[in-house]
Amino acid sequence: MAARVLQQCVRSFARPSLRLCSGNLAVRAAAAPTAALHRPLSFAADSRRTRWLGQSRTPSVGVLCRQYGDLPPLTLETIKDRVLYVLKLYDKINPEKLQTTSHFMKDLGLDSLDQVEIIMAMEDEFGFEIPDAEAEKLMTPEEIVQYIADKKDVYE
């Protein structure tokens, strides 16, 4: 009797885990099979809750591994979007003329004090400090995106 319930548990959890594994091979493979394997073991103890078996939602691609209290992962695209968004909010920059390769001093006509303010806005946006020695060299949005990607290990 208990063995039959256990078999039902394992079979119904094997089905969603197959779906997960076959659909998303590119993602870290270690997390998904171990998570799928551990679930029947834990649910064997609560075999009374058989109604829950069919209702595990297939999570989206980025959420297959466990998320503790952390921010969503950064990608180059999102970093670039955020950097350009912050720059467009700055009132001394003309948003139409802003490109990723536009130099602050030569193309946009900004000051070195303005560049310090921009770097401070980037620090506030991304939540980590950019030391002065490296901040004074960042003169285009492209360089800022690369620096942040270096520091945060994004598609290095």
Next chain:
Amino acid sequence: MASAYLTHQQKVLRLYKKSLRHLESWCIFRDKYRFYACLLRARFDENKGEKDMVKATMMLKSGEEEFWANQHPQPYIFPDSPGGTSYERYECYKVPEWVLDHWHPSEKAMYPDYFSKREQWKKLRMQKRSTSLL
């Protein structure tokens, strides 16, 4: 930085940045901070065009003294920067980069995109190291 000495411009910019950060620690409400930050920026801007280096250095010195007198006792420090709460927290878990070369091929096959470009990346790094002055 090529040499160990900072230029006058660099010193002024560093003073500006740290004074803005301490001002942010003092004026916690964003609109109040914005107001006083604009006033501070105006003070820096009016003396911006000073050509006499002696006078400029004296102004920088008085600015540093004013900063020292008005600094915040517990300024906001970002978690990952020195003095912050999370500084070097995960340092013990970081693995050196050359360990990736010692992975088993079956492990390397789990990340084919990265390892296919890794040789190119190492070559670029060797080139950069040989051509850069640092």
